[in-house]
Amino acid sequence: MTDRETVLEVLKGIKGPDGDVVSAGVMRALTVDGGAVRFVLEIAPSQAEAYTAVKTEAESKLGALSGVDSVSVVLTAHSAPQAPPDLKPKRSAEPKGPQKIPGVDNLIAIASGKGGVGKSTVSANLACALAQQGRRVGLLDADVYGPSQPRMLGVSGRPASPDGKTILPMRNHGVTMMSIGLMTNEGQAVVWRGPMLMGALQQMMMQVQWGGLDVLLVDLPPGTGDVQMTLAQKAEVTGAIIVSTPQDVALLDARKGVDMFNQLNVPILGMIENMSTHICSNCGHEEHVFGHGGVAAEAEKLGVPLLAEIPLDLQIRLASDGGAPIVTSQPDSAQAAAFQSVAKALVDQGVA
Secondary structure (H helix, E strand, O other): OOOHHHHHHHHHOOEEOOEEOOOOOOEEEEEEEOOEEEEEEEEOHHHHHHHHHHHHHHHHHHHOOOOOOEEEEEEEEOOOOOOOOOOOOOOOOOOOOOEOOOOEEEEEEEEOOOOOOOHHHHHHHHHHHHHHOOOOEEEEEOOOOOOOHHHHOOOOOOOOOOOOOOEOOEEEOOEEEEEHHHOOOOOOOOOOOHHHHHHHHHHHHHOEOOOOEEEEEEEOOOOOOHHHHHHHHHEOOOEEEEEEOOOHHHHHHHHHHHHHHHHOOOOEEEEEEOOOOEEOOOOOOEEOEOEOOHHHHHHHHHOOOEEEEOOOOHHHHHHHHOOOOHHHHOOOOHHHHHHHHHHHHHHHHOOO
């Protein structure tokens, strides 16, 4: 099966008026889904004739790749380049309480007390698993300082903004997605203070055309800061899921995350123990690298469900780095089953 990197290498060899297709910055919304390759070439009207030949060459070369069944290249032209949406905070006449995001039935926050526990990996796989359950799913990457969902979901390009106010989200693996990482260059740091963070989050929630969603997952940054408070104060949150590894250091911060949501009157839907156990691929020996059962004990103590124990497994990491979460790339695997069970539980609860 052809992967995203192979497609990009082919496109780098196709030259247009402004250089190769990738470096020229005209390619948008590249998706490699099974044997289907799709992307958009966003060009100036004056370049339509030149890029018609580029389109034909791309379809021919990509169609010749092993594992590619179909290639769809769409040419779009704009009379003037569109600037990215303004994400600076805007002052309102008076503060408002939590509001329902238009078109979104449920909003679930995915949180962790500390970084490095795999919260974003859980978010991406859970979103894809819910889509496999037939749900209309959105994923908002609110980890402004460390956005990782574009890479994990295999999404590239900048979202369009037809009127400079409304933002059109991206989509892959059946998940509608928005991330600040799509608005900045790769490797560029987001150096913002609290008010700018809060303004950006509000606009990504309220000014994105999410369409009709059964559930919107919000991948929060670690900790108990401005973004978490803004989410709870500005949007109607159905509930929160806390992700933690089993060791005591992570659990200390997980407890603070639970306490924060309790103070913000957000229900805790459950906890997930990530990196719960590791099984050696050579000998089959099971080892609890970070301990085991700590999250289960904490969930029982707090009176909340333990939703899953996710193994520490190389394939989960490789799938996420490759832009196709393991739930989509290996849906029948034991690793994917844990995420699928969480998705089913949320659907059965009526919160997704």
